[in-house]
């Protein structure tokens with residue numbers, strides 16, 4: 001964990017300590033930080049045994065993944081260390097220049113990197129809403145993005161606002177660099193119709209608000225996301241770290257990590273099969289799939305190659321090809337399914353817990369109404385209406401959050417089952433073709 005004493009550093013440490021799948025292996029910060037020498041959990045009153053150090057090499061020694069929420073110049077140093085020690089990287093830092101972005105892309109040829117200006121599930125779902133809105137609002141709707149953050153934020157517009165602009169430009173078929181109006185001042189002239197305007201607000205402790213306005217004639221549509229805690233960024237970063245467990249190299253974003261990109265996975269499954277069966281041999285197939293960044297089908301091809309070449313004297317290597325391939329393909333299939341289901345867990349949790357928030361509200365409101373009646377000894381309507389009204393609002397809130405999550409869960413579930421069927425059939429074909437020799 002780099003930037004361990006920062007705002008995101010603290011939220012991440014807290015989230016890691018609560019996550020049974022992750023372990024804090026090291027924490028470091030700048031030599032000037034007052035936290036150097038302290039236990040990483042000290043701010044929580046906890047002892048983790050991990051001391052915050054300014055010696056990065058020492059801190060990353062025992063790590064699988066480095067999580068970086070710092071500044072672009074810090075990230076550049078961390079990338080070169082990760083390359084040196086072959087460590088995977090989750091990057092939440094924003095504000096990179098074009099050449100810094102290229103450095104990250106180059107590094108991803110050798111190590112696996114997830115980089116996203118916003119790791120929250122909600123913001124990544126919002127990108128999808130923006131894509132749809134941009135496509136269906138075909139008339140004259142001017143697009144403006146307004147973002148607000150705390151007074152300490154150093155980059156503007158926010159990485160999220162810029163990504164929202166890129167998503168919209170892509171959906172519209174516009175060139176983002178040509179259409180983005182990053183700021184306005186003085187005599188600007190009228191607004192161009194093919195333009196994406198940006199406005200930045202900085203103040204107080206605002207965690208992160210983004211609103212995209214589609215302003216038409218006589219009407220306006222707004223799509224907003226408001227963060228009320230940094231924990232959604234932190235849990236997204238940990239999902240990204242888990243996602244990297246099966247990756248050796250490549251450049252990914254949260255759309256790859258979350259189930260939102262299941263459509264992409266289905267496309268990959270179909271196109272990967274075409275490339276695989278069109279290849280002259282297994283090695284070529286594995287190479288083509290790697291070049292296409294098609295890990296989904298690529299892992300299956302790789303499994304067949306590795307099983308065929310396994311000459312080990314362990315029990316594993318002694319069984320006949322059919323038995324070994326069955327076992328290894330089963331493991332590959334399970335890993336692929338687990339990967340596809342990652343985002344499902346988040347949706348299932350939201351869908352199953354949100355109604356309880358509503359139920360809690362109902363119980364709380366009725367309890368208050370009864371307490372008032374008991375204290376005053378009278379049953380006046382104004383004593384009941386307030387608490388029961390609040391109870392109903394809480395109940396409605398629980399349902400408003402849970403219902404879309406359950407719908408999304410079912411929708412993605414159908415997608416996953418379709419992809420699984422494709423992969424199962426492919427695994428059976430591979431066994432049939434390569435299981436004998």
Ligand SMILES: NC(=O)C1=CN([C@@H]2O[C@H](COP(=O)(O)OP(=O)(O)OC[C@H]3O[C@@H](n4cnc5c(N)ncnc54)[C@H](OP(=O)(O)O)[C@@H]3O)[C@@H](O)[C@H]2O)C=CC1
Pocket residue numbers: 002003004005006007008009029030032033069070071073074075091092093094095116117118119120159233
């Ligand atoms: N992708 C996402 O979901 C999110 C991204 N962010 C991004 O993460 C970054 C950090 O945000 P936040 O935690 O709020 O910021 P903070 O300023 O609170 O924390 C940054 C930390 O990084 C340290 N740091 C600063 N410069 C360097 C450097 N050159 N090398 C190494 N470490 C350095 C700071 O040390 P010191 O304090 O001693 O200077 C501090 O500990 C920002 O770019 C922000 O935009 C934030 C939230 C969510």
Ligand SMILES: O=C(O)C1=N[C@H](C(=O)O)C[C@H](O)C1
Pocket residue numbers: 094117118149153157158159160161207208209
């Ligand atoms: O600096 C922040 O705080 C945040 N930065 C990210 C960004 O620039 O988009 C993500 C989030 O909005 C919080």
